[in-house]
Amino acid sequence: MDYNTQIVVIGGGASGMAAAAAAAEAGAEVVVVEANAAVGGNGLFPRGIFGVDSVIQRRKLVFADADEIFKSCMEYSHWKIDGRLIRALIDKSGDTISWLAGKGVDFTDVVHHIPNQTPEVFHITDAAENVGMAVIKALRAYCAEKGVTILTGTRGKKLLLDEHGAVRGVLCEDKQGGSVTVTAEKAIVCTGGFAGNPELVAKFYPTYNPAVVSVGGGMRHQGDGVLMATEAGADIEGNFAMEMAAPKLKGNYAGLNLLIGKPYHIWVNRFGRRFADEGIVYNFAQAANACMRQPDGAVWVLFDQSGFDRTLADGRDIIELIHIAPDAEERLAQTIGKAQEDGVLKVSGSLEELAKFIGCEAAELEESVSEYNACCDQHWDRLFAKQGRYLTRLDQPPYYALRAGTDMLITHGGIRVNEQFEALDSQFATVPNLYVAGVDFGGADADVYNVTMSGHGFGFAVNSGRIAGEHAAQAVTAE
Numbered sequence: 001m002d003y004n005t006q007i008v009v010i011g012g013g014a015s016g017m018a019a020a021a022a023a024a025e026a027g028a029e030v031v032v033v034e035a036n037a038a039v040g041g042n043g044l045f046p047r048g049i050f051g052v053d054s055v056i057q058r059r060k061l062v063f064a065d066a067d068e069i070f071k072s073c074m075e076y077s078h079w080k081i082d083g084r085l086i087r088a089l090i091d092k093s094g095d096t097i098s099w100l101a102g103k104g105v106d107f108t109d110v111v112h113h114i115p116n117q118t119p120e121v122f123h124i125t126d127a128a129e130n131v132g133m134a135v136i137k138a139l140r141a142y143c144a145e146k147g148v149t150i151l152t153g154t155r156g157k158k159l160l161l162d163e164h165g166a167v168r169g170v171l172c173e174d175k176q177g178g179s180v181t182v183t184a185e186k187a188i189v190c191t192g193g194f195a196g197n198p199e200l201v202a203k204f205y206p207t208y209n210p211a212v213v214s215v216g217g218g219m220r221h222q223g224d225g226v227l228m229a230t231e232a233g234a235d236i237e238g239n240f241a242m243e244m245a246a247p248k249l250k251g252n253y254a255g256l257n258l259l260i261g262k263p264y265h266i267w268v269n270r271f272g273r274r275f276a277d278e279g280i281v282y283n284f285a286q287a288a289n290a291c292m293r294q295p296d297g298a299v300w301v302l303f304d305q306s307g308f309d310r311t312l313a314d315g316r317d318i319i320e321l322i323h324i325a326p327d328a329e330e331r332l333a334q335t336i337g338k339a340q341e342d343g344v345l346k347v348s349g350s351l352e353e354l355a356k357f358i359g360c361e362a363a364e365l366e367e368s369v370s371e372y373n374a375c376c377d378q379h380w381d382r383l384f385a386k387q388g389r390y391l392t393r394l395d396q397p398p399y400y401a402l403r404a405g406t407d408m409l410i411t412h413g414g415i416r417v418n419e420q421f422e423a424l425d426s427q428f429a430t431v432p433n434l435y436v437a438g439v440d441f442g443g444a445d446a447d448v449y450n451v452t453m454s455g456h457g458f459g460f461a462v463n464s465g466r467i468a469g470e471h472a473a474q475a476v477t478a479e
C-alpha cells in the first residue's frame, strides 16, 4: 500500500517519535515508518534525560545555568562541535521536560549522574519504569491520539527526489519484501546511527577496534539514515563519538554489576598490571577509553572480602538504584555461582590462583597489589592520582576477580544540519525538504561521548526530533 502525507518520519525511536508528536501537535499529517516490529529503538533503554532549567529543577532549587552548561560542553569538545546546535538543544531541553510531562511522563526527580555533579541535569522517572520506556509510551499514545500513521516492519530504503533534487518522500520495504512508497512534503530521518554497520564504523571511527569490544548492548542500527541522506545530497559533518561504557560484564549477571562499578576496587590488564585511576568508573566513556587501550581490551576487576562486604553494606548509590535490576541483591549468591561456572568470576584465597585465572604471571599480579596497597598506606596513588577516599587495601581474602570488557552502546555523528535540523550539503546549503535528527546528525559530540552532559544522548535525540518536527510542520502548514 502506498501513502501520501505531509511529513514522513523515517525511524520511530527517540528522535522519530518526538518528531512525529511535535509535527502532529502543530497540525501536520504524519506517517512514521519503523523498521522494527515496534517503535522505540534504543530510546527504550535510557534511565535519564538531560534538561536545563526544567520545572523539576526549579522546584528542587537546582539552578541550571544554560550559559555555563553551554560553555562546558563546548570546552569539553574543544569547540569541535557546532555551537548553534548545542545552544538550540540546551535551550529547548528544559521546556521539553514539561512537554513530555504534559504527555504523561511522570518525572520524579533530577539527580546527579557522576559524584558531586552540579548542576543536576539527569531527569528520571520511577525506577520501575525507566525514562526511555515512559517517554516512548507517552509519545506513542499521543501520536495515536493525533492520528499519526505508524507503519511498523517497514524499512526506509531510499529517499525520493524530484527533478530539482528536493526530497519528496521515501521508498520502503515491508517484512515480506514488498515495496511501500510514502510520498511527503518533508522527510525527517531518525534511524539511530550505524553501530550495526561495520563498514561505516570502520570509515568514521578509524581508531576503533571492534575486536576488543566484548559486550554488546542496545540495538545495532544499520546506518540507513546516513546512507540515504548522503545519497540525496547531504554532507557528512565529520566529527563522531562512539558511546561506550566499561568495565562491563558480558552476559546477564545483574548482581555483579553492583560490585563491578566501585571506585575502591582495582583494575588490571592481562599482564596483571594496574592501568588507571579506578575512580573514573563514574565517567563510563573515559573508563571505556582506558579499558580499550589494554591488550585485547580485556580487564579484570579485583576486590577482596572487605570490598565485597562494603559494597553490600553501603547499599546502592543513586545511579545503581536506577540502572540495576531491583532484585539483584536477592539473586547475588545464585549469580555468583553462575559467574564462577561460566568463567567470568574467580574467588580464591590466593592471588596466585587469580593470576592463573587472568593468565598472567603471579609475580606481576602480586607486585601490582602490593604497589597498590603501598599507595593506600601512604594515602597517595603516586601512579594515577586516585582520590584518597577510594584507596582501600586489598588484603582480606578471599579475593575476587571479575573478567570484564567494554560495551559499545551507540554511534553519535553523521549528517551536517543547521539548528532547525535541516540537512545541509557540502556547500552548507539546505537539501530541500530533508531533516535529520537523533544520532544520525553530526556536530553534537566529538571524539569522546560527553558523560558530564548527563542524559544528553537521549535528550539531544528527543530535542532534535522535536525541533525538526515543529519546523517541518510549520513549513507544511504555512504552504
Ligand SMILES: Cc1cc2nc3c(=O)[nH]c(=O)nc-3n(C[C@H](O)[C@H](O)[C@H](O)COP(=O)(O)OP(=O)(O)OC[C@H]3O[C@@H](n4cnc5c(N)ncnc54)[C@H](O)[C@@H]3O)c2cc1C
Binding pocket: 010, 011, 012, 013, 014, 015, 016, 033, 034, 035, 036, 039, 040, 041, 042, 043, 044, 045, 046, 047, 048, 049, 050, 154, 155, 156, 157, 190, 191, 192, 193, 217, 218, 219, 221, 222, 224, 225, 409, 410, 437, 438, 439, 440, 454, 455, 456, 457, 458, 459, 461
Ligand atoms: C543500553 C542503552 C542505554 C542508554 N541509556 C541512556 C541514558 O540513560 N541516557 C541517555 O541520554 N542516553 C542513553 N542511551 C542513548 C539513547 O538511547 C540514544 O541516544 C537515543 O535512543 C538515540 O535516539 P535515535 O532516535 O537517534 O535512535 P533510536 O532511538 O535507536 O531510534 C532509531 C529507530 O529507527 C529505526 N530504524 C533504523 N533504520 C530504519 C529504517 N531504514 N527505516 C525505518 N526505521 C529504521 C530503528 O528500528 C529505531 O526504532 C542509551 C543507549 C543504550 C543502547
